[in-house]
Amino acid sequence: MATGLGLSEGVLALEEQDLFWKRVDIESAGGTALLLLHGAGVAGGLTWGPMIELIAPRPTLLVPDLRGAGRSRDPDGIERPFTIDQVVEDIVALLDDQRVERCEVVGYSFGGLVAMRLKQRLGERIESTTLIEPGLLERADQAEMRCVRQGYHRAAARVRSGTEVEAGIVDFLDLIAPRRSRHPYIERVAIARLAERPLGFANALDCLAQAVCRLDCEEVIAAQRHVLCLVGGKSPETLRDYHHALAAARDDWECVEIGGADHSLPFQKPRRIAALLDRASAMRAASLR
Structure with missing residues (x-):
């Protein structure tokens, strides 16, 4: 049984962002530190809370709240647009501040894009990456993906209007999870999660759309090492096919399709994801012996 449990949280005061974080330390645990990066508009604790006890x-x-979500905010409280590289620099500063020299990273959706860019920035400091339907890899045809991402801008504009927040969120859900359950309760829960900080969510959507147009996707992919990709069996076929193709082309890239899940994998399948994370980490450790 693990002993020496330490729980802490705080705010890292950066020039442009007060970055909130939570941390769990276990003295008796082996292995590598783990960084968990959430998706657009939903805080770290809400995304990863059910999974942390299963890992x-x-x-x-280490679980931060990325820009636009949770308890991370501009120092003056104003919701400002941001770029993917600003978010990445926030996380680099957090790793330095928390003296995390090397880590494995799990990135979900928007956090998946951050994780990929973080690996590109830090190289071997990131030992492995688990990507849960990352924002950069929704389909192989990048020109087509840029067109689809214009839908993110349109959804963000409706959210930002203040009068069409729910309609904008539904537009976004229709883009990323067209085969999701339409049960009224489940839909209300999903909308409520994303509406907690509507302007922050809208800024994250614009950040994603801009990143797809600006980044060289092939360069970002080439920088990745030791990747596990998790995709939902109910997610769009274009997304699933692309991830399977990436795994087929790379010896250090694995794709696992999780049946019965859509884009909301961390909320729908936390136990399954935790088991896959543990398996990947154990296999990685064994390969280094």
């Missing part, structure tokens, strides 16, 4: 003990587990 095998780690020496350090």
